[in-house]
Amino acid sequence: MVLERLRSSARVTKQAAHEKLRARIHDKIDRKLSKLERAERAGHAKIARRAQRGREQLDQHPEPTPKVQSARERLDEWERHQHEKLSGDVQKAREQLARAEQTVQDKLDQEGSAA
Numbered sequence: 001m002v003l004e005r006l007r008s009s010a011r012v013t014k015q016a017a018h019e020k021l022r023a024r025i026h027d028k029i030d031r032k033l034s035k036l037e038r039a040e041r042a043g044h045a046k047i048a049r050r051a052q053r054g055r056e057q058l059d060q061h062p063e064p065t066p067k068v069q070s071a072r073e074r075l076d077e078w079e080r081h082q083h084e085k086l087s088g089d090v091q092k093a094r095e096q097l098a099r100a101e102q103t104v105q106d107k108l109d110q111e112g113s114a115a
Contacts, residue, residue, distance in 0.1 A: 018108050029101050033094070040090045044083060051079040 054075045061068045 018111065022105070022108055025104050026101070029097055032097055036090060036093055036097070040086065043086045043090075047079060047082045047086065051075055 058072050
């Protein structure tokens with residue numbers, strides 16, 4: 001009877017340790033996601049500011065010449081490309097974090113079912 005209690009309490013302790021580890025890893029991944037989202041917002045804002053500065057310089061020309069119009073189009077294309085590139089990089093990072101979380105989850109589930 002005492003031995004059975006010890007075995008069951010050992011299982012609960014191991015299970016509690018797994019749950020604690022799972023929670024700690026989940027919190028760490030949540031912090032990384034939050035940091036990634038802040039970096040994404042800052043990156044998009046930086047790109048927009050830089051493009052706006054370029055537009056302001058182009059607006060200083062009294063008449064829109066073909067050269068100025070071409071520069072404006074190149075600037076718009078550059079801005080669009082930079083936003084797309086940043087979004088793609090952030091998406092890859094999110095997927096990497098999701099894979100890491102799933103890997104940890106699988107390992108903990110395997111260890112939990114083996115116990």
